[in-house]
Amino acid sequence: MTSPGTSSRSAHPGPGAVITLAALALLSGCAVGPDFHRPAPLTVSGYTRESLSPQTASAEVPGGEAQRFRHDQDVVEQWWTLFQSPALNAVVEQALQANPTIVSAQAALRQARALVDAQRGFFYPTVQGSLYAAGAQIGVAIANLPPQFTISATYGGTATDFAQMFAHHNPYWMVGGTALQMLFDGNTLWHRQRAAAAAFEQAAAQYRSTVLTAVQNVADTLYALQADAESLTAAVAAERAAKRTLDITLKQQQLGHTNYLALLSAQQAYQRTVITRVQAQASRFADTGALFLALGGGWWNRPDDAATQPADQPSQRH
Numbered sequence: 001m002t003s004p005g006t007s008s009r010s011a012h013p014g015p016g017a018v019i020t021l022a023a024l025a026l027l028s029g030c031a032v033g034p035d036f037h038r039p040a041p042l043t044v045s046g047y048t049r050e051s052l053s054p055q056t057a058s059a060e061v062p063g064g065e066a067q068r069f070r071h072d073q074d075v076v077e078q079w080w081t082l083f084q085s086p087a088l089n090a091v092v093e094q095a096l097q098a099n100p101t102i103v104s105a106q107a108a109l110r111q112a113r114a115l116v117d118a119q120r121g122f123f124y125p126t127v128q129g130s131l132y133a134a135g136a137q138i139g140v141a142i143a144n145l146p147p148q149f150t151i152s153a154t155y156g157g158t159a160t161d162f163a164q165m166f167a168h169h170n171p172y173w174m175v176g177g178t179a180l181q182m183l184f185d186g187n188t189l190w191h192r193q194r195a196a197a198a199a200f201e202q203a204a205a206q207y208r209s210t211v212l213t214a215v216q217n218v219a220d221t222l223y224a225l226q227a228d229a230e231s232l233t234a235a236v237a238a239e240r241a242a243k244r245t246l247d248i249t250l251k252q253q254q255l256g257h258t259n260y261l262a263l264l265s266a267q268q269a270y271q272r273t274v275i276t277r278v279q280a281q282a283s284r285f286a287d288t289g290a291l292f293l294a295l296g297g298g299w300w301n302r303p304d305d306a307a308t309q310p311a312d313q314p315s316q317r318h
Contacts, residue, residue: 046071047218056229059236063281067225067288075298080289128207217294221287228284235277242270 046052058066076082080092096102249266252258292298 047215048222052222052226056226057233059233061236061277061281063285064232064236067229069222074301075292075295077298077301079292079298221291221294224287225284225291228280228287232280232284235273235280239273239277242273246270
C-alpha cells in the first residue's frame with residue numbers, strides 16, 4: 001500500500017486487492033459510531049393497579065346496561081355511533097365540518113403526508129422520533145472523539161487503445177488515506193457527548209411522561225365508569241322509592257288524610273331524584289366517551305382519504 005497522497009504502478013495487484021482494501025477500510029470505519037438500540041416495551045397486563053370487576057353494575061333505565069372492558073377489541077373510527085343516537089351523530093358531523101381547529105389539523109396532516117411522499121421517508125410520532133434522534137446523537141458524539149480516518153482507492157488503466165487498457169503493465173491502482181485528530185479543543189467534544197446524553201435523558205423522560213399520562217387517563221376513566229354505574233344504580237333506587245312515596249301521599253291526599261303541602265313536598269322530592277338520575281346517566285355517557293378518547297379515538301382506523309381530504313374539497317387524482 002502506498003503512502004497517503006501518492007500513486008504506484010504495479011502489474012501484480014489487481015482489482016481484487018483494491019476491493020479488499022476498501023472493504024477493510026469500510027469495516028474499520030464502522031467499528032465506532034452510533035449504536036442505538038430501541039428499548040424493549042414494558043410488559044403490563046392492564047391499565048389499573050388493582051383488578052377491576054369483569055363488568056359494572058347495571059340499572060333498569062336507558063343506558064344502564066352493564067359495561068365490560070374488552071382488551072382484545074379495537075376502537076372503531078366513528079366510536080360515537082355506538083351510542084345509536086341520530087341526534088348525537090348529527091351534532092358530531094356538524095362539529096367536524098364547522099370546527100376550524102379540526103380543519104387546521106387536517107391541513108397540517110395533509111402537509112405532513114405530502115412531505116413524506118415527496119421525500120419518500122417515514123414519519124413517526126414526535127415524542128418517539130425525538131427519543132430515537134436523541135439516542136443517535138449520543139453515538140455521533142462518541143464517534144467524534146477518536147481520530148477520523150478516511151481511506152480511498154482507485155483502480156484503472158492507461159493505454160492508447162481501449163482494448164489494451166487493462167493489459168499487462170497497463171493497469172494502475174492508487175490507495176490514499178488521511179487521519180484527522182483535534183489536538184486541543186477545550187473538551188468541546190466531551191461536553192458535546194454529555195449534552196447529547198442529557199438530551200437523550202430528557203427525551204426518554206418526556207416519552208415516559210407521555211405514556212404514563214395516557215395510561216393514567218385510561219385508568220381514571222375506568223374507575224370513573226365503575227363509580228358512575230354504582231351512582232346510577234343508587235339514583236334509580238332512590239327515584240323508585242320517591243315515586244312510591246309520592247303515590248302513597250297522593251292517595252292519602254285524595255282520601256283527605258293529608259294536606260296539599262305534604263303532596264307538594266313529595267312531588268318536589270320525587271323531581272329531585274329524577275334530576276339526580278338524569279345527571280348520573282349523563283355522567284356515565286360522558287365518561288364512556290372520555291374512555292374512547294383516552295384510548296386514542298380510533299384514528300388509526302380512519303381511511304386515508306377521509307383523514308386527509310377536507311369535507312368541502314373534492315379529491316384530485318392525476
